[in-house]
Amino acid sequence: MNRFTKPLLMSVALGAAILSPARAEIDVPRLKPMIEKSVEVDYPRLDALYKDIHAHPEVAFQEVKTAAKLAAEMRALGFEVTEKVGKTGLVAIYKNGDGPTIMVRTELDALPMEEKTGLAYASHEKTVWNGQDTFVAHSCGHDIHMASWVGTAKTLLGLKDQWQGTLMFIAQPAEETVSGAKAMLADGLFTRFKKPDFGFALHDGAFAYGHVSYRVGIGSSNSDSLEITFHGHGGHGARPERTVDPVMMAARFIVDVQSVISREKDPTEFGVVSIGAIQGGTAENIIPDKVLLRGTIRTFKPEVRAKMLAGIERTAKAVAAMSDAPAPDIRITEGAKAVINDPEVVATAATALKAAFGDKFRPSPPLTPSEDFSEFVNAGVPSMFFNIGVYEPERVAAARNGTGPELPSNHSPQFAPVPKPTIETGVEAMTLAVISAFDQHARGK
Ligand SMILES: [Zn+2]
Ligand SMILES: [Zn+2]
Numbered sequence: 001m002n003r004f005t006k007p008l009l010m011s012v013a014l015g016a017a018i019l020s021p022a023r024a025e026i027d028v029p030r031l032k033p034m035i036e037k038s039v040e041v042d043y044p045r046l047d048a049l050y051k052d053i054h055a056h057p058e059v060a061f062q063e064v065k066t067a068a069k070l071a072a073e074m075r076a077l078g079f080e081v082t083e084k085v086g087k088t089g090l091v092a093i094y095k096n097g098d099g100p101t102i103m104v105r106t107e108l109d110a111l112p113m114e115e116k117t118g119l120a121y122a123s124h125e126k127t128v129w130n131g132q133d134t135f136v137a138h139s140c141g142h143d144i145h146m147a148s149w150v151g152t153a154k155t156l157l158g159l160k161d162q163w164q165g166t167l168m169f170i171a172q173p174a175e176e177t178v179s180g181a182k183a184m185l186a187d188g189l190f191t192r193f194k195k196p197d198f199g200f201a202l203h204d205g206a207f208a209y210g211h212v213s214y215r216v217g218i219g220s221s222n223s224d225s226l227e228i229t230f231h232g233h234g235g236h237g238a239r240p241e242r243t244v245d246p247v248m249m250a251a252r253f254i255v256d257v258q259s260v261i262s263r264e265k266d267p268t269e270f271g272v273v274s275i276g277a278i279q280g281g282t283a284e285n286i287i288p289d290k291v292l293l294r295g296t297i298r299t300f301k302p303e304v305r306a307k308m309l310a311g312i313e314r315t316a317k318a319v320a321a322m323s324d325a326p327a328p329d330i331r332i333t334e335g336a337k338a339v340i341n342d343p344e345v346v347a348t349a350a351t352a353l354k355a356a357f358g359d360k361f362r363p364s365p366p367l368t369p370s371e372d373f374s375e376f377v378n379a380g381v382p383s384m385f386f387n388i389g390v391y392e393p394e395r396v397a398a399a400r401n402g403t404g405p406e407l408p409s410n411h412s413p414q415f416a417p418v419p420k421p422t423i424e425t426g427v428e429a430m431t432l433a434v435i436s437a438f439d440q441h442a443r444g445k
Contacts, residue, residue, distance in 0.1 A: 026439045028355035028432065031162065038155045039427045043420060046427075049073065050147035050419050051121040057110030057138045059129055060174035061183075063088045066108050066146070070171050073150045077157055079169065082193075086184030091193055092169040094157065099165025100197035100441045102434050103381060105373060106149035107142040107175035115139060116413035139415045140176065141204035141390065147419075148202065148388075148426025155431045163438035168196050172372075178223070178336040181375035190379055198345055198437045199383035201373045202426055206409040207389035208396040209421040212357055212429045213364040214386040216346050218300045221270070223335035223370035224309070226295040228253065228316050231326045237285035244325045247280060250291040253319045254278075260311030270368065271308050272298045298368055300338055336370035342382035345437060349384050352436040353429055369410075384433060388425050390417030 039046075049069065058066050067088050071081045079092035088108065112129040115122045115137035125136045153169055170189070174180030190196075207213070230253070232246030254275050265271045273295055280291030297312070299305040313330055320328045353361045364387070377383045389396070391407050398404025408414035 025443060026162075026352055026432075026436050028352050031159070031432065031435065032356050032428070034159060035155055035428050035431050036424075038158045039151055039424050042151060042154055043424070046147045046151045046423055047419060049150060050143055050423060053143040053146055054138050055121045055123055055125075057123050057125055057136045057143070058108070059112050059127055059136055060109045060177045060180065061087050062127060063108035063173050067171060067173075070106075070108075070146060070150065074153060074169060077153055079153065079167070085170075085189060085192075086173060086180060086187045088173040089180065089184045089187075090171045091189065092153070092167075092171075093193065094153070094167040094169075096160050096166070097164040099163070099438055101166040101168050101194050102437055103168045103170060103196035103199040103376070104149060104152060104430060104434060105170050105172055105199065105201040105376065106145040107180070108146070108171050108173050109142060109176050109180065110136050110138045111140055111176055111411065113137050113139055113411075114413055117416040119416060137413065139413060140410045141415065141417055142175065144204045144390065144417050144419070144422055144426060145202060146171070147423045148430060151423060151427035152430040152434070155427055156434060159431070159435070163435050164442065165438050166194070167434075168193065175372055178370060178372040181372040185375060185379055195379075196381050197441065199373075199376050199381040200349075200430060200433050200437075201383070201385050202430060203371070203385070203387050204390045204410070204417055204422060204426075205387045206391060206407045206415075207387075208391060208393040209389045209418055210357075210393065210425055211360045211362070211389040212353060212386055212425065213362050213389075214346060214350060214353070214384065215341055215364060215366055216343055217341060218366045219339040219341050219385045220336070220366065220371040220374070221298040221300055221368050222302070222305050222338045224297040224305070225333045225335055226273070226275075226293070226297055226312065227329075227331040227333070228293045229329040230291050230293075230316075230320060231328065232287070232289060232291075232323070233325075234287050234289040237287055240287060243287040244323055245287050246291040246325070247288065249319050249323050249325060249328075250278060250280065250293055252322070253293065253316055256319060257312055257315045260308055260315060264311045265304060265307060269304045270298070270300045270366070271304050272296075272368070273308065273312060297332070298370070300366055336372045337374040337378060338366075339371050339374040339383075339385045340377055341384050342377075345382050345384045348436050348440040349433040352432045356428065356432055386429065386433075388422060388429060390422045392418060
């Protein structure tokens with residue numbers, strides 16, 4: 001090696017840490033058409049399942065009918081199914097000789113919102129949520145995940161001479177409230193059943209179908225919710241000198257807390273605090289006794305999170321002190337933690353997925369929404385969480401170059417994946433990821 005070739009070789013070696021061709025042991029060119037054939041044959045059934053689930057969505061911890069549909073599908077395939085794990089969750093196990101246990105997770109829940117896609121199979125369902133009547137819709141695409149999950153199970157069983165070990169397919173309730181994963185773990189997911197050696201999950205998003213994106217390391221954000229009550233002393237709006245004004249404190253806090261982001265946090269690190277609700281006061285001429293603020297805090301790294309929480313608390317206390325008011329009540333509730341993808345699991349799966357999808361398989365920056373799949377990862381399951389696109393590539397290109405409308409994202413009432421290519425990609429990518437993990441293990445890492 002001379003000094004001129006060295007930098008080139010080094011850059012190849014860096015790439016190889018993620019995508020080493022030496023690891024591409026599974027025969028993707030041979031497997032891919034087999035998987036495609038299996039999905040093609042099975043698609044009419046998956047399409048019917050998808051549209052049925054889409055038209056009949058259920059919100060967090062109410063997913064009784066949805067779970068029953070999946071349980072029936074998995075039993076028909078020969079899985080051993082346990083229902084009501086973590087209230088409405090289910091666990092489906094299939095043993096195929098000696099080998100690792102691999103977990104594949106789907107969510108079950110939909111959102112308390114009205115669907116406005118106008119699709120023939122659109123949801124018109126309603127439910128009671130937090131004491132209020134609401135429409136329900138699968139506007140996050142968890143129905144796509146469920147159809148892909150069933151399709152993956154079917155495909156893996158059709159290819160069971162290609163792998164050895166145990167499939168642990170879990171359907172998790174209440175992802176949207178980031179409480180379903182915790183509920184399943186608390187109900188003995190990893191004690192009543194064997195703790196899996198690896199885990200996989202996918203999520204759809206508003207990019208081109210046929211495309212798969214992934215991340216090494218941090219894949220989604222830490223989410224904490226913030227609630228602050230500023231206590232003042234109410235009185236007449238014309239006599240502020242006789243009051244301690246909590247509206248003033250709230251206003252000051254909302255502005256000043258942003259300096260925690262801009263002046264205290266490392267500007268190269270992700271961190272956001274957004275105040276989404278202010279409650280206080282009744283009339284224009286009455287200074288109220290208190291004002292309540294609610295917000296969300298999002299970060300990727302624990303050290304950034306700790307710094308932000310400290311800064312937020314200090315700012316709230318200082319703002320109250322400036323008004324000579326009592327200390328505010330500050331409540332920070334931990335939501336989901338960041339999903340950290342395991343480099344080994346990702347490297348193995350990425351080799352197979354790159355071979356199958358070529359340029360349509362790409363790394364992407366971490367996403368700022370949160371996801372409670374992190375609970376399983378943090379319970380000690382090395383995992384990979386990846387994303388699949390849902391829209392026609394031409395529409396995505398037009399939206400990107402400004403010649404077409406913006407495409408509705410997850411949680412939009414217009415979110416409308418194109419089912420067939422999206423589900424097919426989900427099944428193909430997940431099947432290859434699982435087989436590659438079995439294979440990696442069989443070769444002793
Ligand atoms: Zn969602
Ligand atoms: Zn979701």
